[in-house]
Amino acid sequence: MIFDVASVRKHFPALQAGFAHFDGPGGSQVPDTVAEAVAATLTSPLANRGRVTRSERTADDIVLGARAAMADLLNADPRGIVFGRSMTQLTFDMARTLAAGWGPGDEVVVTRLDHDGNIRPWVIAAQNAGATVRWADFDPATGELTEDHIVAVLSPRTRLVAVTAASNLIGTRPPVRAITDLAHAAGALTYVDGVHYTAHTAVDVAALGADFYACSPYKFLGPHCGVVAAAPELLESLHPQKLLPSSDVVPERFELGTLPYELLAGTRAAVDFLAEMVPGTRDGAASRRERLLASMAAVEQHEDRLRARIEAGLAELAGVTVYSRAAVRTPTLLVGLGGREAAAYEFLAERGINAPAASFYALEASRHLGLGDAGALRIGLAPYVDGADVDRLLAALTDFVTGESTAG
Structure with a gap:
């Protein structure tokens, strides 16, 4: 190609x-297409989401379009695409929500290879719950994080393993699927930081085995916001702290306020730009997912x-x-x-x-x-x-x- x-x-x-x-x-x-999408949204009739007025429909269509675009990029379910201010903010929110079910004796695994955005939220949440944090090292001579490093800190009490799909510092891409398989065998959930990974390769959340996959559109040609992808059924089982009148529907229950419609329009435009960078993929025969691959x-x-x-x-x-x-x-x-x-x-x-x-x-x-x-x-x-x-x-x-x- x-x-x-x-x-x-x-x-x-x-x-x-x-x-x-x-x-x-x-x-x-x-x-330019991302900037144009942001500008066009800000100068369009807008309101809170709904299907009655034109302004409401514009906002609703933007949100649904952005969810569909991110689902195509990540090979995920659009009903499980959660938007937020940043990956860090979303991870803190998810950590607080998951930690509500943790207590003394429970354990959380983090790795020294990770960005602090996939370490500190879990460390703080574990400390507040009285749970134990287990640290997986990597080999500083090779930069490798292996299954053995994870096995060394897993136990039947592990509730979650947080691991990067690619180090933003040295680029290491650890064997995520092998790690998530180990975590699941131990009965733990997995939270995969895909912020750096998503910018450089085709992503398949299901193939990675990630229960939660976090990324940031501004790392792959889009505007500043954050995304977490998860199975809708998993999100249905979680209940974050939120305002009483706000929607309890998944994924809206995790978004905690009115979304930045212009940034979501820019996110969709970024995904579309990625899908069209190779001339041979621009005909109408291929799906957006196929063009992205x-x-x-x-x-x-x-x-x-x-x-x-x-x-x-x-x-x-x-x-x-x-x-x-x-x-x-x-x-x-x-x-x-x-x-x-x-x-x-x-x-x-x-x-x-x-x-x-x-x-x-x-x-x-x-x-x-x-x-x-x-x-x-x-x-x-x-x-x-x-x-x-x-x-x-x-x-x-x-x-x-x-x-x-x-x-x-």
């Missing part, structure tokens, strides 16, 4: 500013090619350490520069290259790698990154490492 990155880039107004964006893991740039496969190949070029270039630079070493990983590289990562961040920024240095909320992972709270330089790819961007990055890093400057 051909991926025409030049054609894709034409849809990103932000790229006209001339920057090379390797900061996608923190939030992607937005295509083809398009995301092409994106993955494109990003992997660029990642290989970056890795080859970094290997030629003295004093550079790459912490992204797992056998299966996203196109995200965490790079050490002998303690000069913050200076490199600024050096690159001066040359119009966005590649930040931090721990990126993956605090436990950064500490486990021996990087403390400071982390390192992160180079992340997105569909709109091209070979010229990679050349700029490698040239600038070469100048930084060798002490030369091409600023002018």
Whole structure:
């Protein structure tokens, strides 16, 4: 499948500013169609959802359309798509709801590979319930989180296993299906953080075995909001704290207020854009899910090619350490520069290259790698990154490492 990155880039107004964006893991740039969908919604007649007035129908259609789009992206049931302000907010809400049934003697498993958004909500909820938190480590030498790491902390008292589908810090993609199978065999639920994973590969929530799957549209070309996908039957069994007059229907009972219709319209537009990035998928014969599978496969190949070029270039630079070493990983590289990562961040920024240095909320992972709270330089790819961007990055890093400057 051909991926025409030049054609894709034409849809990103932000790229006209001339920057090379390797900061996608923190939030992607937005295509014109997403911005247009947001603007069109804000300038349309709108009201709270309903089916009587035109304004009510507009809002209702937007919500239903966004649920259907996310269901196609994740291969999930649209009746189980929950929207919220962010993945973090939704995870805190789900943690509080699930923890209402926990008590002393119960256990929750979290991993040191995860973003804090899939750690701290569970740690806090467990502490408030008197439950025990069990920590699954990963191998800092390889970046791998294996089934053995999970087996070591599972027990018959485990109520939930929270695990990332891909590390936002070093890109590791652990064997999620094997982990969820282990958790289910122990009688536990699974909460999978797919925020970083969803941006780089085709997602199938059922195939992953995730009871809950969380992601963020602003990581895959959409606006800032959060999504959790779960089986409607599972959501029916849960009862979050909410306002008395608000709907108790699933999934609305978890959304806690009027939804941001413009952001949901943008989310649908982002999914549609992803589905149409490969020209051969744009005819009407294929379903949106089929088009997404083809398009995301092409994106993955494109990003992997660029990642290989970056890795080859970094290997030629003295004093550079790459912490992204797992056998299966996203196109995200965490790079050490002998303690000069913050200076490199600024050096690159001066040359119009966005590649930040931090721990990126993956605090436990950064500490486990021996990087403390400071982390390192992160180079992340997105569909709109091209070979010229990679050349700029490698040239600038070469100048930084060798002490030369091409600023002018």
